Amino acid sequence: MESDAKMSIIQKIGYRKMIYLLVLVATIVPMIYTVGLPVVVSKQTSDLYEFIEKLPPNSNVAIAFAAYAGMYPDAQAATRAGLVHLFRRPLNIVLWHNSPDGPMLLGGELKYVKMGSRIYGKDHVILPYVAASEATTSAMGTNIRGVFSVDSFGTPLDQIPLMKNINKATDFSLHIVMAAAGGNEEWAVRQWNIPHRVPIGAFTISIVYPALIPYWRTGAIVGMTNGVRGGAEYESLVGAPGPGLRRTDILSAVHLLYVGLIVVANMEMLKKKRSEK
Amino acid sequence: MSNILKSRELPIVLIWIAVLIIFGDYFFGGTALRTAFTVLTVDWAVIITNIAIIVGALAVLQRSLNIARRERTEKVERFMQTWTVFLAVSIFVIGVTLGIRSSIYSWVYNYILLPSWQTVYTLIIFFMATASYRAYRANNSYAAVLLISGLLVLMRNAPVSSSIWSGFQDLGSWVLDVVNLAGTRAIMIGAMIGAISLLIKVLLAKEKILGE
Numbered sequence: 001m002e003s004d005a006k007m008s009i010i011q012k013i014g015y016r017k018m019i020y021l022l023v024l025v026a027t028i029v030p031m032i033y034t035v036g037l038p039v040v041v042s043k044q045t046s047d048l049y050e051f052i053e054k055l056p057p058n059s060n061v062a063i064a065f066a067a068y069a070g071m072y073p074d075a076q077a078a079t080r081a082g083l084v085h086l087f088r089r090p091l092n093i094v095l096w097h098n099s100p101d102g103p104m105l106l107g108g109e110l111k112y113v114k115m116g117s118r119i120y121g122k123d124h125v126i127l128p129y130v131a132a133s134e135a136t137t138s139a140m141g142t143n144i145r146g147v148f149s150v151d152s153f154g155t156p157l158d159q160i161p162l163m164k165n166i167n168k169a170t171d172f173s174l175h176i177v178m179a180a181a182g183g184n185e186e187w188a189v190r191q192w193n194i195p196h197r198v199p200i201g202a203f204t205i206s207i208v209y210p211a212l213i214p215y216w217r218t219g220a221i222v223g224m225t226n227g228v229r230g231g232a233e234y235e236s237l238v239g240a241p242g243p244g245l246r247r248t249d250i251l252s253a254v255h256l257l258y259v260g261l262i263v264v265a266n267m268e269m270l271k272k273k274r275s276e277k
Numbered sequence: 278m279s280n281i282l283k284s285r286e287l288p289i290v291l292i293w294i295a296v297l298i299i300f301g302d303y304f305f306g307g308t309a310l311r312t313a314f315t316v317l318t319v320d321w322a323v324i325i326t327n328i329a330i331i332v333g334a335l336a337v338l339q340r341s342l343n344i345a346r347r348e349r350t351e352k353v354e355r356f357m358q359t360w361t362v363f364l365a366v367s368i369f370v371i372g373v374t375l376g377i378r379s380s381i382y383s384w385v386y387n388y389i390l391l392p393s394w395q396t397v398y399t400l401i402i403f404f405m406a407t408a409s410y411r412a413y414r415a416n417n418s419y420a421a422v423l424l425i426s427g428l429l430v431l432m433r434n435a436p437v438s439s440s441i442w443s444g445f446q447d448l449g450s451w452v453l454d455v456v457n458l459a460g461t462r463a464i465m466i467g468a469m470i471g472a473i474s475l476l477i478k479v480l481l482a483k484e485k486i487l488g489e
Contacts (some may be wrong), residue, residue: 015411016407019403019406019410020406020407022406023402023406027402036441037436037440038439039436040436040446042450045452057399069390070394071394072391073395073398094306101379102393104377104383104386107383126309130323131326131327133322135317135318136318137313138314138320143311143315146315147315178367181356202430206434210453210461211461213453213454213457213458213459213461214458214462216464217454226434233438248436251435251436253298254402254406255432255437255438256435256437257406258406258409258431259428260407262409262413262428263411264420265410265411265413265414266413266424269415269416271415
């Protein structure tokens with residue numbers, strides 16, 4: 001049993017309680033005192049932004065909206081900034097839901113999108129939820145009407161002006177997978193990019209991001225964002241500050257706390273090893 | 278009939294049909310194969326998903342009711358289980374009768390379900406913090422490499438790091454774009470080779486999970 005003198009402060013208080021308290025402080029304090037540190041835009045994020053920016057007017061863009069409520073805070077900033085960017089440009093957007101939460105979450109984000117002169121059915125369409133799977137993604141690549149017969153308001157696809165010339169992957173200049181929690185991006189690469197050569201973009205969460213880097217390096221994914229950090233980067237590129245840039249201070253504080261905890265733990269370990277010698 | 282359903286051959290035949298349709302459509306195309314593929318992948322995928330949702334919901338409800346009925350269950354637990362069943366049924370009824378665009382359903386979703394899910398998910402931050410203190414230690418050279426890589430990626434993801442030293446961005450990006458790339462590619466290629474070998478075993482009836 002260690003004597004009180006030899007015990008560190010963390011051990012005395014109980015390290016769990018101490019760490020939980022530090023996490024709370026690191027989360028709450030930056031909310032109150034905002035510093036607004038600049039965000040360095042990564043190559044992956046700027047690639048996606050540039051690709052969308054350079055799409056010719058009236059290009060068709062497909063969006064698979066795959067947001068799940070639990071993980072959505074990580075993808076929200078990028079999703080919102082991405083929608084703002086896509087709707088700002090003169091692009092035709094066909095969006096479908098790949099998660100049951102999608103219809104509820106998308107409504108909240110579209111409030112931040114300036115529709116301007118956009119007309120539903122003419123330059124953008126929202127299709128209903130379809131159970132996400134690689135097979136469904138593949139089927140949509142060759143025949144969208146085989147998966148959807150109506151849009152999310154019940155209008156038959158053949159009565160929607162935008163959908164008259166759209167029915168397969170090759171009709172699109174870009175396929176974006178938005179807010180997915182894994183899988184959807186890889187299905188899109190395998191079923192839309194490889195057979196049909198449609199470029200893929202991803203507004204993804206941090207957990208999924210490292211696994212997508214090989215696809216970005218090969219060019220299958222033209223660009224992607226990395227969780228809240230990527231969202232903040234995209235917001236700064238689009239010029240639409242939102243939840244990402246608001247959370248950068250919190251992100252910094254919590255990351256620094258993690259680094260600090262790792263350093264403290266390793267110093268304690270080294271100290272213990274030396275005293276044992 | 279029951280003998281056919283229980284037979285080992287039936288699932289293998291079904292798998293062969295599915296594989297032939299999917300492979301045939303991918304390599305040869307054609308309207309007939311495309312139709313069969315769509316029926317198989319979309320129609321049946323939707324049917325199976327919906328059946329799974331119904332079965333899952335009923336199983337959860339049944340479990341909650343069973344716990345609530347048990348005499349040895351504590352009062353608080355009994356109340357929580359009953360309350361869960363009540364909420365689940367109520368939200369289901371609201372969604373079916375008023376639709377998901379109704380103000381009541383939106384309120385339930387935005388002010389009850391959404392914060393609850395996000396709270397549960399966000400609690401991970403506390404466990405990650407304690408884990409970084411307990412487990413992330415350079416006990417040997419391998420652990421030290423892991424530790425340094427982890428620290429570099431952590432610093433890369435912290436926006437403040439570029440204000441401290443711009444090299445954190447480059448080093449962290451190198452770990453992600455080069456080291457992680459090599460590892461991820463190896464895993465992906467390995468997993469695909471494994472999937473192909475599993476498919477061959479299943480098709481040749483060498484896989485034990487089928488009927489044994």
